[in-house]
Amino acid sequence: MSVAGLLIGLGLIAIAAIIAIDVSGMRVPPVHAKVGPRFFPLLVSSGLALAGAAVVWQAWRRTFDEDLPPATDWFAVAVIAAGLILHMNLLRPVGFVPAAMVLFMSVTFAFGSRSFLRDGAVALVLALVAYLGFTRLLGLQLPAGLLQGII
Amino acid sequence: MEALGALMDGFATALTPINIMWSMVGVTLGTLIGxxxxxGPALTIALLLPVTRTLDPTGAFIMFAGLYYGAMYGSSTTSILLNTPGESGSIVTALEGNQMARRGRGAAALATAAIGSFIAGTIGTLLLTFLAPQFVKLAILFGPAEYFALMVLAFMTVTTLLGASVTRGMTSLMIGLAFGLAGTDILTGQPRLVFGIPSMLRGIDTVVVAVGLFAVGEALYMASRRDLREAVILPIQGSLFMTREEWRRSWKPWLRGTAIGFPFGALPAGGTEIPTFLSYFMEKKLAKNPEEFGKGAIEGVAGPEAANNAAVAGVLVPLLALGLPTSATAAILLAAFEQYNLQPGPQLFSASGTLVWALIASLYIGNVMLLVLNLPLAGVWVRLLAIPQPLLYGGILVFSTLGVYSLSNSTFDLVLLFIVGIIGFLMRRHDFPVAPAIIGLILGPMAEAQFRRALTISQGDATVFFTHPISLALLLIALAVVVVPVILRRVLRRVPV
Structure with missing residues (x-):
């Protein structure tokens, strides 16, 4: 039995259930009763549930992950995930440049680089160029944060 | 011959300095990301969408199309010199191309790929020029029921033809459809799958899903695979001028690759991967010296590289004429049309004829630019391969989060990006194809709208889908696409080998 496959299959069934429950709670005006906004979601929900059941069945019969990669570096995955979570929380308070640097450094670290000086320098230049390019040339709004008034 | 006149007008628009510049930007960027x-092209166009919102649509589409073509040229370089494909359309190129590079014939491999791409791209664009107006004539006969049936056919072909199994393809499609459901219902204005979050009323943006699946999912996956981190870049050896022998062995595979690539691109079968595999096996079958395959046979580079460029031209036929995307990149291009309130299909050719024909004309120009960009300058581009992997993925994630945030200056989109990224990682790790999810996300809401429109016109009578001949035929083909492979497998299993 493949545990990962079982979890993925159950996850799909759970999403299917969430869609079905949410849509069942909708109040549909009688004009739209026949082909209203519920029909399609229920179709997708059934499809997801079926797909989930098929994955569970395959996981049970050990035909799910026949060629899974040899080893998974979960630590690296966790580092990038942490970098993304930090980035979305830091973006508004400290601004684009420091937040992007944190994200960049987390990725380089996860990919096994230990040249912190080089990575930090590249991160700084990249973040500054992106910030100035996007705000000055393309007119997008990015949070300045700590660098407010400096750049 | 009205197409010829329209094409000439298209050239007049495409050859203005500003549009030549957009074409140049597109092909250069395309080669780079290839x-x-x-x-890849789907991710790059998705990231460019928020930036190009205020741009003139003609210039933007000239750039996007150049980018799509350019990615096919560029990706062969990576396959040949690094033995990892730059894009999925160049997976087979690595088989023979890398062997050629190992044996000191890397330059010849690059040359046959670039020239083959040019020939296939140009023939493909010619076919597009004359076939697209014919498709438009067909599209005029289509009502909501026919469009819905066409979308069902697209769903069935992408799920059965892409990926390891029908279960996985179907799962991916359903995930994409589910993403497309969220937001305000178009016909009744009611919130659906919003979970009380105001930001969800807008729905989940295509860009968020595409970037999450392609960039974040891919980065997480690559980080998780330590064994994929080290790759050897081979130097370009040999002469870029192919020998007479190499020309003789290349020209037939170029033409055969084009003949396979174009129709497969135009069919709703998911773009460039399948025709390249078919072309490779065909060349191997037809080769006078099949024992050379696996050791650097030039036919195995020439055929598939022509096939993937011809497929890109093929993809544009149903996209422009019917509004039907047959690959992930085409699906993103369809989202780009929506951003400019343009509806691909007959109306596009009549109302925005200038844009369409300028776009098609720019493809001829782009192909010439790409040949120049890729043949003599191959050595310059190769330096890009020296970018260390950690810095490359660091940069990709910085620009991905930047692009997603700038959609509507919302950190909630970054939360969604994270969730989609985790899903993308799991899909990559467990071998679920990503393209059906992208196509489901974009076609799903359109399919629902056409479905409900058809039933409103018929006053709730569901038989409309089976009484209209075109719709019935499309649905029967869709059924056959799913059922026939299963039956074939059963029958083949019974025959003792």
Missing amino acids: ILPGI
Whole structure:
């Protein structure tokens, strides 16, 4: 039995259930009763549930992950995930440049680089160029944060 | 011959300095992202969408199309010199191309790929020029029921033809459809799958899903695979001028690759991967010296590289004429049309004829630019491969989060990006194809709208889908696409080998 496959299959069934429950709670005006906004979601929900059941069945019969990669570096995955979570929380308070640097450094670290000086320098230049390019040339709004008034 | 006149007007628009510049930007950027592993045309166009919102649509589409063509040229370089494909359309190129590079014939491999891409791209664009107006004539006969049936057919072909199994393809499609459901219902204005979050009323943006699946999912996956981190870049050896022998062995595979690539691109079968595999096996079958395959046979590079460029031209036929995307990149291009309130299909050719024909004309120009860009300058592009992997993926994630945030200056989109990224990682790790999810996301809401429109016209009578001949035929083909492979497998299993 493949545990990962079982979890993925159950996850799909759970999403299917969430869609079905949410849509069942909708109040549909009688004009739209026949082909209203519920029909399609229920179709997708059934499809997801079926797909989930098929994955569970395959996981049970050990035909799910026949060629899974040899080893998974979960630590690296966790580092990038942490970098993304930090980035979305830091973006508004400290601004684009420091937040992007944190994200960049987390990725380089996860990919096994230990040249912190080089990575930090590249991160700084990249973040500054992106910030100035996007705000000055393309007119997008990015949070300045700590660098407010400096750049 | 009205197409010829329209094309000439198209050239007049495409050859203005500003549009030549957009074409140049597109093909250069396309070559760049084609060469860099981990970043492809679908992701790049998705990231460019928020930036190009205020741009003139003609210029933007000239750039996008150049980018799509350019990615196919660039990706062969990575396959040949690094043995990892730059894009999925160049997976088979690595088989023979890398062997050629190992044996000191890397330059010849690059040359046959670039020239083959040019020939296939140009023939493909010619076919597009004359076939698209014919498709438009067909599209005029289509009502909501026919469009819905066409979309069902697209769903069935992408799920059965892409990926390891029908279960996995179907799962991916359903995930994409589910993403497309969220937001305000178009016909009744009611919130659906919003979970009380105001930001969800807008729905989940295509860009968020595409970037999450392609960039974040891919980065997480590559980080998780330590064994994929080290790759050897081979130097370009030999002469870029192919020998007479190499020309003789290349020209037939170029033409055969084009003949396979174009129709497969135009069919709703998911773009460039399948025709390249078919072309490779065909060349292997037809070769006078099949024992050379696996050791650097030039036919195995020439055929598939022509096939993937012809497929890109093929993809544009149903996209422009019917509004039907047959690959992930085409699906993103369809989202780009929506951003400019343009509806691909007959109306596009009549109302925005200038745009369409300028776009098609720019493809001829782009192909010439790409040949120049890729043949003599191959050595310059190769330096890109020296970018260390950690810095490459660091950069990809910085620009991905930047692009997603700038959609509507919302950190909630970054939360969604994270969730989609985790899903993308699991899909990559467990071998679920990503393209059906992208196509489901974009076609799903359209399919629902056409479905409900058809039933409103018929006053709730569901038989409309079976009484209209075109719709019935499309649905029967869709059924056959799912059922026939299953039956074939059963029958083949019974025959003792």
